[in-house]
Amino acid sequence: xxxxxxxxxxxxxxxxxxxxxxxxxxxxxxxxxxxxxxxxxxxxxxxxxxxxxxxxxxxxxxxxxxxxxxxxxxxxxxxxxxxxxxxxxxxxxxxxxxxxxxxxxxxxxxxxxxxxxxxxxxxxxxxxxxxxxxxxxxxxxxxxxxxxxxxxxxxxxxxxxxxxxxxxxxxxxxxxxxxxxxxxxxxxxxxxxxxxxxxxxxxxxxxxxxxxxxxxxxxxxxxxxxxxxxxxxxxxxxxxxxxxxxxxxxxxxxxxxxxxxxxxxxxxxxxxxxxxxxxxxxxxxxxxxxxxxxxxxxxxxxxxxxxxxxxxxxxxxxxxxxxxxxxxxxxxxxxxxxxxxxxxxxxxxxxxxxxxxxxxxxxxxxxxxxxxxxxxxxxxxxxxxxxxxxxxxxxxxxxxxxxxxxxxxxxxxxxxxxxxxxxxxxxxxxxxxxxxxxxxxxxxxxxxxxxxxxxxxxxxxxxxxxxxxxxxxxxxxxxxxxxxxxxxxxxxxxxxxxxxxxxxxxxxxxxxxxxxxxxxxxxxxxxxxxxxxxxxxxxxxxxxxxxxxxxxxxxxxxxxxxxxxxxxxxxxxxxxxxxxxxxxxxxxxxxxxxxxxxxxxxxxxxxxxxxxxxxxxxxxxxxxxxxxxxxxxxxxxxxxxxxxxxxxxxxx
DNA sequence: TGGGGTCCT
DNA sequence: AGGACCC
Numbered sequence: 001x002x003x004x005x006x007x008x009x010x011x012x013x014x015x016x017x018x019x020x021x022x023x024x025x026x027x028x029x030x031x032x033x034x035x036x037x038x039x040x041x042x043x044x045x046x047x048x049x050x051x052x053x054x055x056x057x058x059x060x061x062x063x064x065x066x067x068x069x070x071x072x073x074x075x076x077x078x079x080x081x082x083x084x085x086x087x088x089x090x091x092x093x094x095x096x097x098x099x100x101x102x103x104x105x106x107x108x109x110x111x112x113x114x115x116x117x118x119x120x121x122x123x124x125x126x127x128x129x130x131x132x133x134x135x136x137x138x139x140x141x142x143x144x145x146x147x148x149x150x151x152x153x154x155x156x157x158x159x160x161x162x163x164x165x166x167x168x169x170x171x172x173x174x175x176x177x178x179x180x181x182x183x184x185x186x187x188x189x190x191x192x193x194x195x196x197x198x199x200x201x202x203x204x205x206x207x208x209x210x211x212x213x214x215x216x217x218x219x220x221x222x223x224x225x226x227x228x229x230x231x232x233x234x235x236x237x238x239x240x241x242x243x244x245x246x247x248x249x250x251x252x253x254x255x256x257x258x259x260x261x262x263x264x265x266x267x268x269x270x271x272x273x274x275x276x277x278x279x280x281x282x283x284x285x286x287x288x289x290x291x292x293x294x295x296x297x298x299x300x301x302x303x304x305x306x307x308x309x310x311x312x313x314x315x316x317x318x319x320x321x322x323x324x325x326x327x328x329x330x331x332x333x334x335x336x337x338x339x340x341x342x343x344x345x346x347x348x349x350x351x352x353x354x355x356x357x358x359x360x361x362x363x364x365x366x367x368x369x370x371x372x373x374x375x376x377x378x379x380x381x382x383x384x385x386x387x388x389x390x391x392x393x394x395x396x397x398x399x400x401x402x403x404x405x406x407x408x409x410x411x412x413x414x415x416x417x418x419x420x421x422x423x424x425x426x427x428x429x430x431x432x433x434x435x436x437x438x439x440x441x442x443x444x445x446x447x448x449x450x451x452x453x454x455x456x457x458x459x460x461x462x463x464x465x466x467x468x469x470x471x472x473x474x475x476x477x478x479x480x481x482x483x484x485x486x487x488x489x490x491x492x493x494x495x496x497x498x499x500x501x502x503x504x505x506x507x508x509x510x511x512x513x514x515x516x517x518x519x520x521x522x523x524x525x526x527x528x529x530x531x532x533x534x535x536x537x538x539x540x541x542x543x544x545x546x547x548x549x550x551x552x553x554x555x556x557x558x559x560x561x562x563x564x565x566x567x568x569x570x571x572x573x574x575x576x577x578x579x580x581x582x583x584x585x586x587x588x589x590x591x592x593x594x595x596x597x598x599x600x601x602x603x604x605x606x607x608x609x610x611x612x613x614x615x616x617x618x619x620x621x622x623x624x625x626x627x628x629x630x631x632x633x634x635x636x637x638x639x640x641x642x643x644x645x646x647x648x649x650x651x652x
Numbered sequence: 653t654g655g656g657g658t659c660c661t
Numbered sequence: 662a663g664g665a666c667c668c
Contacts, residue, residue, distance in 0.1 A: 089654040108653070110653085127654080129656065152668065153657075153668030154657095154668070312667095313666090315665085315666090316665060347659095348660095378654070450663075493654090
């Protein structure tokens with residue numbers, strides 16, 4: 001590869017002088033307005049960490065639903081479309097549609113400020129995530145037909161398009177060499193962030209934006225001669241790589257169409273050779289558009305970015321790095337890998353150092369079933385045991401509903417993948433978390449405390465009355481809190497969680513991810529758990545923070561949402577049109593081999609290069625053939641009846 | 653300053 | 662159990 005260990009030595013001293021003494025690399029001026037990140041100032045001194053051997057072949061897309069919660073709410077209530085609208089949780093804007101954004105609303109802004117900026121804005125409470133979870137499931141079902149899918153949060157996922165790209169190229173014909181669809185990021189583009197607090201949200205400033213009404217800008221890249229290093233000049237591209245990216249872009253466009261016809265949701269996408277770069281570029285031409293990143297442009301895109309924009313760098317790491325004068329990815333490229341590992345720890349250090357060079361060796365790997373489900377509410381005040389009980393009366397039924405959802409997902413996953421009996425997802429642990437600003441609490445800060453106990457068996461028992469289950473949950477949670485909150489309290493938030501689920505299902509054909517052997521008791525096959533019946537008085541203030549000391553609460557979030565919909569004159573029902581077309585997509589890939597095992601031995605900065613050969617070997621042989629085809633696998637009649645047996649008659 | 657999650661220490 | 666990270 002690039003070798004060049006010679007240049008590494010002088011880096012440390014020179015770097016400190018240069019960065020500390022020199023001009024601030026980021027933010028050439030501008031308070032409050034858009035921040036434009038400067039161009040790459042030059043090549044680094046420390047060596048580029050090598051990519052794995054697969055890097056040029058792999059094609060990864062990152063998909064991101066635009067203003068997800070807002071779009072979902074617009075689907076549910078068409079009256080909201082075209083008007084400025086935002087989704088709130090308590091008194092925060094969590095997302096705003098584009099009409100509201102153009103009035104200046106931003107993510108995580110207070111509702112007060114939002115209303116000041118845009119008095120006509122419609123605010124919709126998004127504290128109950130149920131509808132968003134349901135939509136997210138359909139989105140993933142549509143995307144999974146195009147390759148292995150890895151979810152990140154509710155509204156984002158990566159899809160490994162490599163196998164489908166290979167298939168199309170092998171098949172020949174027009175689809176094997178399509179024109180580029182969407183944007184191609186070139187080194188002519190400048191990147192900016194319009195929110196000083198969120199430097200990771202970046203977008204491209206198109207040099208020809210003045211007349212970019214068609215939303216397409218893709219200059220034909222010059223070709224490089226045979227055998228030339230495709231990274232030597234970022235805008236001179238290797239034809240084979242460019243072609244694979246173009247095929248990937250075509251697939252991504254189809255995938256976005258598929259999601260849109262299945263759900264009505266619009267999304268943006270980024271197409272690149274690895275997960276990190278795909279994610280970085282997916283937002284460059286948001287909304288409803290996609291961006292492809294040629295291999296050679298990666299370093300140019302990344303280096304002017306503030307370190308905070310690199311995945312893996314949060315508040316803590318940013319502070320540490322900035323304290324040492326490292327503000328941008330380009331700065332990171334001038335220090336050695338071992339230094340970064342010293343500052344941030346080996347794990348984060350490696351990841352961040354790689355990211356600064358646009359290197360990411362992670363495979364797209366489906367997320368296994370969640371280890372925890374939790375429900376939370378926050379409020380202005382909660383100082384008495386009776387108000388604690390009022391909070392628990394709200395969130396305990398919600399947690400049970402989540403646990404049951406998890407059970408159903410597990411049935412679908414395990415029976416759908418060939419299990420004889422779904423083991424159930426009975427939770428063994430109950431965790432309670434809280435934020436206490438009272439005398440016994442942690443005082444200021446936002447830190448939370450937590451404690452856990454054994455999950456009462458009654459809570460797992462789907463065969464009994466929902467109220468008895470909720471009571472068991474509340475009782476156990478209260479016992480934990482009583483033993484922790486001994487010196488008086490003033491809670492701002494309370495969270496209950498269920499986790500440490502019992503072992504997984506028995507399968508016919510044993511595949512990794514599903515352990516054989518064990519089906520344990522307690523998980524009744526029973527069905528028909530209803531949600532807690534509505535109880536308590538009408539509850540108005542949609543966006544008010546509940547104050548349990550003054551009698552707020554008493555209604556689960558699901559019920560609360562239904563009520564607020566009734567008040568808005570909606571059916572109160574589930575989704576209108578558009579959301580039911582999702583059929584198909586019975587993921588056959590949920591249990592796709594979690595390939596690899598990139599040995600995770602302690603490798604710090606220095607041993608890194610020595611170990612690289614192993615990394616290359618283990619990741620050089622993957623993915624092709626894991627995704628069988630675009631046709632969802634049929635489920636046998638036997639399995640279908642098993643499924644309906646375990647799931648029982650559909651509720652809702 | 654929300655309501656979720658993950659992983660590491 | 663708590664902290665850091667992600668959305």
